[in-house]
Amino acid sequence: MDKSTAPIGLFDSGIGGTSIWKEIHNLLPNEDTIYLADSKNAPYGQKSKEEIIELSFKNTEYLLEQNSKIIVVACNTATTNAIKELRAKYDVPFIGIEPAIKPAAFNTKTKTIGILATKGTLSSELFYKTVSSLEGINVIEQVGYNLVKLIEEGKLGSPEIKELLEEYLNPMIEANIDHLVLGCSHYPYLVPQIREILPESVKIIDSGEAVAKQTKAILEKNNLLNTNSHKNKNAFYTNADTTVLKSILNNEYEVLNKDF
Incomplete structure (x- = not known):
C-alpha cells in the first residue's frame, strides 16, 4: 500500500511545536499534516519520565489512528525522555528534537x-x-x-x-x-x-530547520515523500482552549478541540 500521501503527524505538550511544524510545512509544502497540542497536560518539563512516556504513547496512538506515516516528536522534553521507548514500541519512523x-x-x-x-x-x-x-x-x-x-x-x-x-x-x-x-x-x-x-x-x-531537513531525509529514505502537487490539508487539534493555538497560527487554520 502506498503510504506516501498519508499525513505527517506531530505532537507537543502544547502550542510550541508549531515552531517545528512551520519549518516542516515550509520545506515540504506537498505534505498533509496533523498536529496535536496536548495543552491539557502542559508543561511536560515538570513531569516524571514515566508520565512523559505515557503521554507520548497516548499522543502517538492517536496520530497512528489518523494514519500518520511518520511522527515528529515536536517537543524537546518528550524526545529526550521517551524517543527510545517510542521507537521500541511502534513500527513507524520517529523524528525527535534535541537541543542544538x-x-x-x-x-x-x-x-x-x-x-x-x-x-x-x-x-x-x-x-x-x-x-x-x-x-x-x-x-x-x-x-x-x-x-x-x-x-x-x-x-x-x-x-x-x-x-x-x-x-x-x-x-x-x-x-x-x-x-x-x-x-x-x-x-x-x-x-x-x-x-x-x-x-x-x-x-x-533552535532546532526547527534541522528537524525539517531530517524529516525530509527520512521520508525520502523510506519512499514516503509526497510528490503529488495538491492543496495540502493541515489539521490542528488541542485538548484545551483553542484560542492561543489559533493565534499562534495567525488565525489562518481551523483548530479543533478534541480529547485525545
Missing part, C-alpha cells in the same frame, strides 16, 4: 554557551550524554521555569515573561556566552524578547 548543543559548541569562540530548556530536558540521560561528550566547553544550563505556562496562557510579549528572561539570561551574559541554545520548541516564540536582552554578538540557535 553540538553546533553551538563547535562554533563558540568564547568556549562558553548557554542553554535555556525545561527541567525535563536538562535532567534527561540523553542531554547528560550530549553535554558530557563536549571537551573544554563551559555549558551554562538554565531551566526556563514558568515560560511554557505563560506562553500557553497567551502571554507572549508580557512583562512577566520579560522579567523571567532577564533573570535567566543575565547570568549567561555575565559569563560571556556567545551562543544561546533554545532547548524547548516553545522558546522560538520568545526570540524577539530574548533579542532585546542579549548582546547582538550572541547567536541564538
Whole structure:
C-alpha cells in the first residue's frame, strides 16, 4: 500500500511545536499534516519520565489512528525522555528534537554557551550524554521555569515573561556566552524578547530547520515523500482552549478541540 500521501503527524505538550511544524510545512509544502497540542497536560518539563512516556504513547496512538506515516516528536522534553521507548514500541519512523548543543559548541569562540530548556530536558540521560561528550566547553544550563505556562496562557510579549528572561539570561551574559541554545520548541516564540536582552554578538540557535531537513531525509529514505502537487490539508487539534493555538497560527487554520 502506498503510504506516501498519508499525513505527517506531530505532537507537543502544547502550542510550541508549531515552531517545528512551520519549518516542516515550509520545506515540504506537498505534505498533509496533523498536529496535536496536548495543552491539557502542559508543561511536560515538570513531569516524571514515566508520565512523559505515557503521554507520548497516548499522543502517538492517536496520530497512528489518523494514519500518520511518520511522527515528529515536536517537543524537546518528550524526545529526550521517551524517543527510545517510542521507537521500541511502534513500527513507524520517529523524528525527535534535541537541543542544538553540538553546533553551538563547535562554533563558540568564547568556549562558553548557554542553554535555556525545561527541567525535563536538562535532567534527561540523553542531554547528560550530549553535554558530557563536549571537551573544554563551559555549558551554562538554565531551566526556563514558568515560560511554557505563560506562553500557553497567551502571554507572549508580557512583562512577566520579560522579567523571567532577564533573570535567566543575565547570568549567561555575565559569563560571556556567545551562543544561546533554545532547548524547548516553545522558546522560538520568545526570540524577539530574548533579542532585546542579549548582546547582538550572541547567536541564538533552535532546532526547527534541522528537524525539517531530517524529516525530509527520512521520508525520502523510506519512499514516503509526497510528490503529488495538491492543496495540502493541515489539521490542528488541542485538548484545551483553542484560542492561543489559533493565534499562534495567525488565525489562518481551523483548530479543533478534541480529547485525545
